[in-house]
Amino acid sequence: MSVSEYKRALLYRKAQANVCKNDYFNKIQSFTNDTVVGGNFLTLEETDNIINSLKDKKINSKIKVEIDSYQQLVEFIKEKVAGLSSYLLIDEEWKFCGMYKISSEFSSDYNFD
Structure with missing residues (x-):
């Protein structure tokens, strides 16, 4: 993608953010x-840079984790990132609004419906 195409895509995404911002804020809250x-x-550019850097990383783990519910997943994540800042990406809105940095606990009873 050329620089001008990327800038045009950013403008489109920023415009779309105005449409979904309230819903995204409610989900984050x-x-x-x-x-x-x-x-x-984070800005869309910062978000894109992080996503692209993560795409390039290879993470090999021999630990098998069995997770049967959202609550188990949340507890697993909380254990791994305890005390660290994290980035929150919910549904598709993050592509338009950017990643949201959280440093606090998050709800283990979030309703995804």
Whole structure:
């Protein structure tokens, strides 16, 4: 993708953010049980850079983890990232609004419906 195509795509995504922003904020608030702070959003460029760097990484693990429910998944994640900041990406809205940085606990009873 050329620079001008990327810039055009960014403009489109930023415009789409205005459409889905309220829903995304509500989802974040439900997930974190906390007020959404505008300064915790990464720019779309920063979000893209992180996603692209993660795509290039290879992570090999020989540990097999069996997870049967969302609650088990949340507890597993909480254990691994305890005390660390994390990035939250919910549904498709993050592509338009950017990643949201959280440093607090998140809800283990979030309703994905």
